[in-house]
Each structure stands twice: as C-alpha cells, then as structure tokens.
Amino acid sequence: MTEIKEIVSHFAIDARYLMAEPYGCGHINRTYCVYFDCESRPPMRVILQKINTSIFRDPQGLMKNILLVTDHIRQKNKTSPHADRCTLTVIPTKDGRPYYETETGDCYRAYVFVENSFSLQQVENAAQFESLAATFGEFQNQLADFDASQLSESIPDFHNTAKRYEAFEAAVEANLAGRADTVAEEIAFAKARKVDASRLVEELKAGNLPLRVTHNDTKLNNVLFDADSGKAVCVIDLDTVMPGLVHYDFGDSIRFGASTAAEDEKDLSKVSMDLALFEAYTRGFLASCGKALTEKEIAYLPFSAKLLTYECGIRFLTDYLNGDTYFKIHYPEQNLDRCRTQFKLVADMEKKMAEMDRIVKRLYGELK
Ligand code: ADP
Ligand code: GN1
Ligand code: MG
Numbered sequence: 001m002t003e004i005k006e007i008v009s010h011f012a013i014d015a016r017y018l019m020a021e022p023y024g025c026g027h028i029n030r031t032y033c034v035y036f037d038c039e040s041r042p043p044m045r046v047i048l049q050k051i052n053t054s055i056f057r058d059p060q061g062l063m064k065n066i067l068l069v070t071d072h073i074r075q076k077n078k079t080s081p082h083a084d085r086c087t088l089t090v091i092p093t094k095d096g097r098p099y100y101e102t103e104t105g106d107c108y109r110a111y112v113f114v115e116n117s118f119s120l121q122q123v124e125n126a127a128q129f130e131s132l133a134a135t136f137g138e139f140q141n142q143l144a145d146f147d148a149s150q151l152s153e154s155i156p157d158f159h160n161t162a163k164r165y166e167a168f169e170a171a172v173e174a175n176l177a178g179r180a181d182t183v184a185e186e187i188a189f190a191k192a193r194k195v196d197a198s199r200l201v202e203e204l205k206a207g208n209l210p211l212r213v214t215h216n217d218t219k220l221n222n223v224l225f226d227a228d229s230g231k232a233v234c235v236i237d238l239d240t241v242m243p244g245l246v247h248y249d250f251g252d253s254i255r256f257g258a259s260t261a262a263e264d265e266k267d268l269s270k271v272s273m274d275l276a277l278f279e280a281y282t283r284g285f286l287a288s289c290g291k292a293l294t295e296k297e298i299a300y301l302p303f304s305a306k307l308l309t310y311e312c313g314i315r316f317l318t319d320y321l322n323g324d325t326y327f328k329i330h331y332p333e334q335n336l337d338r339c340r341t342q343f344k345l346v347a348d349m350e351k352k353m354a355e356m357d358r359i360v361k362r363l364y365g366e367l368k
Helices: 002-008 059-076 126-142 161-174 180-191 199-205 246-257 275-292 295-299 301-322 334-367
Strands: 016-022 030-037 044-050 107-112 212-214 223-226 232-235 242-244
Touching: 002 016, 002 030, 002 044, 059 126, 126 223, 126 232, 126 246, 126 275, 161 180, 161 199, 161 301, 180 301, 180 334, 199 301, 212 246, 242 246, 246 275, 246 301, 275 334, 295 301, 295 334, 301 334
Parallel strands: none
Antiparallel strands: 016 030, 030 044, 044 107, 212 242, 223 232
16 A cells, blocks of 8 residues: 555654555545554554545535534543543644645545544444443533534535435436336335425424534444443544534434344344334433433434434435445445345334333433
8 A cells, every 4th residue: 555655654643654454334434544663562553534525525624623523522521531532633744734635636634543442333232332322422512512603514414304305306216327126115115204304304494403513423333432441432433523403413323323233234134123222322312411402302312213214224225326426335235235224224113113202201201
C-alpha cells in the first residue's frame, strides 16, 4: 500500500510508517489501520479513512461538524476516567487542516486509534447492550446544550422516511438494474407499510416532537467497548451527527443490535427481534436520558424501532434496485439479503409491538 504511505505522510504523525491494512466493517467510508514504528512496542496505530465524498459532498463542513462535536464532548468528559478515549481525536495534517485532499480530489482523515478497545458485529449478552444504550443516552445528554445551528447537514433528509419512501418508489419505477421483477414480494411488503413512513415526520412538522442533536447511525459497531471493563466507552462514526429525533438513535440501535442474526443473514428463520435485548437497551437508554424526554417521545420509542428498521430495509432495497451504488457490498445479492433481514425484523416487531409498548411503559414508570 504505497499510496497509503504517501497519504499518511501529509498528517502530523511523528513516527516511521510500517504498514497499513483495511479495517472494520463500515458500509460507507474506506477504513485502514496504519502502523507506525515509534520506538514503542507494540507499534503505534492510527485510523485512516478515505471519506466517501459521493455521499458526503461537503467534506469541509463534515469535518467541521466532527471537530465541534468532539470538542464539546471532550469538555464534558474532562473528569471521566476515560477522558482521553471517550471521543474521537482528529489528527490534523502537517499544515493544520482536519483532512487531506489529494490532487485528484480524494479526501482522507486520520483519527487516534482507541487502544485496548473492541467493536462488535453482534451483541454477546444483554449487559453489553444495556451499556451501549447508556452510552448513546449519555451522548444525547452531552449534546443537549450543543448549539445545533453550528452544524451543517452532512446528508440532507437522512432520516426523512417519507422521502426515503419516495426514493424507493422512484427506484422501482426507473428499474435501473432491471431487478424489479425479481423482488416483487419485497416491493409489496414495503408498499403495504407506506403510511408508517410519514408518521414521525408529520409529528415533527406539527411541533409535537422536539428536534435534538442526534447521532443518527447508532449501530453496534459505531461504538468502541473498553477491553478491561467490557463497557461501551467511545461513540464513533460521527459523520451523521445532525439535528434529529431521539427515535432515530433509539430505533437504529434496536434494528441492528436486538436482532438475533447478522444484517445480511440468508437464513431468515434465524432472524428475529430479541425482546430481552429490547428490554436491556430500553433500560440503559431510559436510565441515562429518559428523564429528559417528553411523554410523547417515550410513547413513540417502540414504533421507532420498527420505523428505523423499515427505513433501512427500503434503503437497502432501493440500492439493490439502483444497481448497488450506495452501500459497500461484498457479493452481488448482499443488499437484497440485507433488505430481507430488515423486513423479517419489521414483521416480527409488528407481532411483538404490544409487548414492546408494555416494556417501555413499565421501565419509564420505574424511572419516576
Ligand atoms: P463507516 O463510516 O464506514 O461505518 P466507521 O467510522 O464506523 O466507518 O469505522 C469503521 C470501523 O473502524 C469501526 O466499526 C471500528 O471498528 C473501527 N474504528 C473507527 N475509528 C476507530 C478508532 N478511532 N479507534 C479504533 N477503531 C476504530
Ligand atoms: C451505514 O456507516 P455505517 O456502516 O456505520 C449507513 C447507515 C445504515 C447502516 C446500515 C452514512 O452505516 O445509515 O443504517 O449502514 N450510514 C450512512 O447498516 O448512510
Ligand atoms: Mg460505521
């Protein structure tokens, strides 16, 4: 990876380059772990990311958001025992910029590697998931006094499910990859739930739900866990921190983390929403930020799990119909497999919605 060696030479890293390897399981940016010899053992590591600029069209605005948010969170955590590792640290370029742009317009950024931590692709036990929830709830608290007007919208209408639905219908119509006939069942499933798509958007428009500063991509692997305590310590992947509803964060965590199977599992009999995990997440989330939420926000938490799963399902299906231009794929049908797991989860949540409501009500009641 000689190209990587050249790219990292532009960052303010005072150590000798050793090697680089692709890293992590993100669907959007290209992530590398880069090793440096700095006379310490083991070698120092840095996270280098090629920003996906066809998705994030304003890398300058994006990096400004990340610097503002990480500075804010660092201030809040000054006295925490994890102060140095509770948020991302951007490594500037040698000329003091937050990212490096090559002559051909590729944009790279570097982060301090959070050592002695791990990320998970699947929850191993309920305590882990509760800890994830507490950390995202705390993230929400820490941003409560952040001035949202400073943030640029890194992806406009990111969780506007009504617009996501329109994009899905347009993709069916355009049928760019000639695949629409082969996914008639999935298209019908999505269309049958059209009414759900606009529910939260309408409540927001009517002023019934408050706009907050939210993460918007709260999947399990966007948090680092501390290797010693096993607790979630550092929220990462801050590309989509923007004004949003608390439901986007709650719902997306459930979508990914409370599933009994991988996001691209082919055997749908393995896919369901685990109620014990739903309960653990709700407990952790309400304990950390529940008191700051309105009754109406609380009431929509169970629905938000279904909505965010549905939204992600239609996004995967839209991308499959468009010929896989948005999410990174590792084999041709992966977006379709992802869509199917999401829709299986939606159907399962519909069956379990009354129980999810009871869990939220009970845990919220215990808070008061
Ligand atoms: P994407 O936007 O493509 O999802 P992420 O920012 O989530 O990319 O990074 C991908 C993965 O890289 C994460 O899931 C995590 O495993 C790892 N990672 C990212 N930043 C760090 C960091 N600062 N320290 C350690 N690991 C990291
Ligand atoms: C993407 O970047 P990553 O892999 O953490 C996507 C999320 C989806 C998720 C589905 C910027 O998240 O919105 O929910 O894939 N991020 C973006 O797994 O589109
Ligand atoms: Mg990620």
